Amino acid sequence: MRATSQAFLENAERALGDVQLQRALENVPRGFVTKRAAARARLPEFDALRDEARAIKDHVLANLDLYLEEYERKVVEAGGHVHWAASSAEARAIIVDILNAAGARRVTKGKSMVSEEMALNEALVPQGFEVTETDLGEYLIQLRGETPSHIIAPAVHLNKEQVATDFRRHHRALPAGRPLHEPSALVAEARQVLREKFLAADAGITGANFLVAETGSAVIVTNEGNGDLTQTLARVHIVVASLEKIVPTLEDTTTILRLLARSATGQECATYTTFSCGPRRPGDVDGPEEYHVVLLDNGRSELLASDFRPILRCIRCGACMNHCPVYQAVGGHAYGWVYPGPVGAVLTPALIGIAEAAPLPEASTFCGRCEEVCPMQIPLPGLLRKWRMRAHEAQAPGTTPWQGRLALRAWGWLARHPRLYQLAARLGVGIARGFWARYGRLVGAPFTSAWTRYRDLPAPEGGTFQARWRRHQRHRQLSSAQWRHKGPGQ
Template sequence: MQVNSKDFIPLVNLALDNNSLQASLGMLGKGLSFKRTAAVADFPEFDQLRDEARDIKDHCLQYLDIYLMKFEEQVTNKGGHVHWASNEGEAREIVLSLCQAENARTITKSKSMVTEEIDLVPFLEDHGLDAVETDLGEYIIQLRGERPSHIIAPAVHLSKSQVADTFFDQHSNLGFNEKLTERVDLVGEARQVLREKFLGADVGISGANFLVADTGTIVLVTNEGNAELTTAIPETHIVVTGIEKIIPTLEDASTFIRLLARSAVGAEISAYTSFITGPRREEDQDGPKNFHVVLVDNGRSEMLGTELQDMLRCIRCSACLNHCPVYLSIGGHAYGSVYSGPMGAVLTPQFSRLEEAKQLPNASTFCGRCESVCPVHIPLPKLMRHWRNKEFEAGLNPLSMRWGLRAWALLNRHPLLQHMLASLGIRILGLFGNKATGYIIKLPGLAGNWTKDRDFRTPPSTTFMSQWKTMQKNRQKKEV
């Protein structure tokens, strides 16, 4: 997985200064959180289903080897093929060789985060294949050479006029020479361009939202209908998906369908939910002759039996991003990973290296909103804390932070010392305060980083502990 999370802090500063991005994030934060709340309020069974969904996923992970084999058996019985990829390199090679075996030249692709994780499309393009993303958001960022900034709304960082500029630049060679201004026209132009791609494609590549072990069915969810056109028209359909997507039965799939769109965008269901089982039947008039499923591990199995196992329940709904004060301030690109927000802060260190991604689990206020909206109860703050501990254990924090944490720990073990230093500290801080306003507006040294952006309340002249003692003494006197 391509990761540049080392640049997290400079990227955050860029994001905070980017007015157009801030406007987009403002719309995202208000819109989706409000819609989710309304959808949940209108669905009394929601919490019960969340508990059940968590239990289904936990059960599947406990029997993951067997469920994967059952799924494979069913796909094979129906005439499809299952391929296993231990890492991202293997996954890319499998997909390439399947395309080459069919002499494919053109590929349509519906949205899949696993294919982003394994950098599939650039790899296929490097090998001379014409692979086009068909989800509108993915298509826009493909034209711009960007990565997704959100796991379900990949172009959410862009404004309408930026999309218009991109289409004007990139579609003129196709005979579209008018600069568009209306959203409906932009959607219409993309529809025309991509319709030709759908009708001519040799191979369709999709991800999977769920894999149903009992019937060998893959479940795909979209609003645009691009997954159906990707999977029904070409002669070959290749599914690229993570091993953790397995669920037992169609009944279980029903439970997850009820949670997914409500958690993601506050809709009761997406416009299209497809259940695909094997290749074209003899009597069918369309559908692929070749049906392949590539099961990607790429670090997932290593999470089993560890604290991180809970993260394998994730259904990629994006509720944790949509409710995260950090994500909503900096957007997805600052994370330097295709997985952003709280779920990205947990997955990225696992899928790349902790050294590379150590900043991400630190980019949390631990406010807990992510966990409270997660449809499968993933304890995201706890898992970010897991990585912070690992970071400390591996000695990856800067020396100043390590000494700072040690000093903090020492003070907390020695209350007397803490009280002495605290009363000294507030006296010094008091010297910087403005008596009239009750605020400190400028502090020297490291503390200046705080007052650079906000004021600091002048502390009272005595500490809480000494005030408490005085109160207790006075009370005793009264009682006597």
Template sequence: MDSTAHSFVDNAHRALHDAKLQHSLGRFKEGFPVKRRAAVDRMPEFDALREAAREIKDHAIANLDLYLERFTERAEANGTRVHWCTDAEAARQRVLEICRDSGARTVAKGKSMIGEEIGINEFLEAEGIRPVETDLGEYIIQLRHEPPSHIIAPAVHLSKDQVADAFRSHHRDYPETRPLEEPEVMLAEARAVLRQEFLAAELGITGANMLVAETGSVVLVTNEGNGDLTQTLPRVQIVIASLEKVVPTLEDATTILRVLARSATGQDLSVYTTFTTGPRRGGDLDGPSEVHVLLLDNGRTEMLGNEFREMLRCIRCGACINHCPIYAAIGGHAYGWVYSGPMGAVLIPNLIGIEEAGNLPNASTLCGRCEEVCPMQIPLPRMLRQLRDRQYRARNSPAAVRYGLSGWAFLARRPALYRLAMSLGVGGLGRIGRLKRNGGRFRRLPFADGWTGTRDLPAPAGKTFQQMWSERGGRRQ
């Protein structure tokens, strides 16, 4: 997929002034965090599970070569064909070859972030093969020619009216004037349309939530059951998975499953968790005759060797996104590429370069909620700071940041001047802010439109930290 991450500032600006998007985001904030909290409260051992899950991923990543070799050996023993792909182009070409060999014209697709990463849909369309997304959210955004705005809720930025419009303009076999106000009605229509696509597809493509080295199995999790129809009905099945998906054993996969859905949607478990091991066997009445697994590097081995190795623990639950105040303000599209929120702000610069996506790590208040809710305890704020540092060193930071930091450095090296400037600024703003008509907040402030345009700025306390510290005699209270 083409990136617009370089114009993040403009993207974010547009998002803040998009009334429909803001309406959808308002609803979003109330949903996932509340459900996750309830699920965690119902599981007293949640923190112990997190620790165990983290240990599993650290161990698997530290032995990635050995586990991938074992996975491959077991998968091939069960009749799966394993393909190693160094980058997105290699993966696209391999998918195309398999499609050509099987004569596939229509491809059913389960939601796959790796599929988004390698832009498989656009690529197949250009080659005359028709991919049909089957996850309801992915299907809706495919009709609208949009990328997903959230890794687990791809159409979360849309209202039901926008969904109805998309159905009206694409489902031409249905009467133009049919009622489409209720989500139930829209779902029934999408189910009927997509059922025919499932039955027609010669080939199915899904992602993978995990790969199990012990057995050579692919683990796939969905709520709709679209992943299972995709990997059961077509004659040929392709799984695209990045390298870090491999875990040692079925028990290890089980532990991770216990934290995945709770962190994502607040369910104890997603409705369908499926362990698939190879193609149809003797006597089987259904299932694909051919199963291919693509193991994709696409930047992972580089992260394995640098300070972002811990990011490879990510299981794509979306908890960091669901709890991010920046995401809640601008939604996912502003990030400009496949991923979004804190995990996106770390992953995107690593996968497509700091030159293209250097601004994303600045899209954070470093409030720390992302790390707090991450089931894998990935130190996202630390990584965001490291990327900011990298961007600064590459002299890629915005001019305002560079000059601002130089100005601050000038003052900070001159203590008397620093104290004077601070007491004037903080004291003055504090006094104005506490005026009755302001009520402790600024609705507008000159030179700070970027902040006050969409939110209030709390007025400073009126005294600097240093003043308060010396009033207390330099002691903690």
């Protein structure tokens, strides 16, 4: 997909004015945030598990080459094939080759952010493959020709009325008189249509939440079971995953699984967690005949060598975006590429270049909630700050304009000259009070229009901060002297 991350400000402005979207976004804090907090409270070991999960991933990343080799060995031993792709284009070509060699035309897909990253559908559809997304959210946005706006709830930006309209437009067999007011009716309709797709599929493509080196298993975590029907019913199962999805053992997988669903949706665990380990075995009566894994690098090996290595610990739970005040206000599409929210603001510049994505690291208040809730303890604000520095060094479009920089430099100079700073602050307060006295509010004061166009700036109360602080200190000294004089209990 073409990235529009550079236009984040315009995207965000449009999102803020979109009534439908704003209504849909209300569901994010109401659902995910409260449920995660409750799930965490129910598991006293939650924070200990976070420390362990972080250590597991750091260990994997430090030995990634060896774990990948071991993983590959186990997949091949089980009769599967492992393909290594340096770029998205290579991965797409590999998948097209696999499908052609197997004579596969009809393809079902489980939810996979990596397949979004490599724009897989955009490559398959023009070549005549019939591709159906089977995760309900992904299916809804596929009908609309949209991209996911959330990594675990791709259609979180839609309302049920929009879904009903889309079904009436696309589902030819749907009787005009059937009511579709309730989500349950919409789900039943989708189930019926997608069931046919599952049964007719030649190949099923899934992502992977984890690749287990111990056993050569690809793990998918779902609530719908769509990934399981995708990978069980078709003749060919193709797993697409990026390199860093590796975990060493079943025990390590368990430690991270204990965090994943709780952080993502606030569930104790997802409804279905499936370990798939190759094609059908002797005696098996179901399962795929062919099993392929496409391992995608696409910038990961470079990230490994950079300051941004911690982002490779990410398990794509979505907690950072659920808790992000910026994401909650503008939704996922404003970020302009595949991964939204704080994780997207760190990943996107790495994967498509900082010049293409410079506004994303700016889309943060640095409130720190993302780092606080991240199960893998990724220092997201710190990484965003690193990107801001790089964007600044690269003079990328979308970073702070020269006027802003000049003002900051002036402030920095003043801050290092306390007497001048005091004078300037007193002057500033005086001017602000003057405006306020005259107009009843601050309007038209120099340098403030970006703020005051939409909101009132309160008048300064009293003098400068430093003056107040001095008074406060004097007062404290006085009262503690009194306390010493009178003694306690007086």
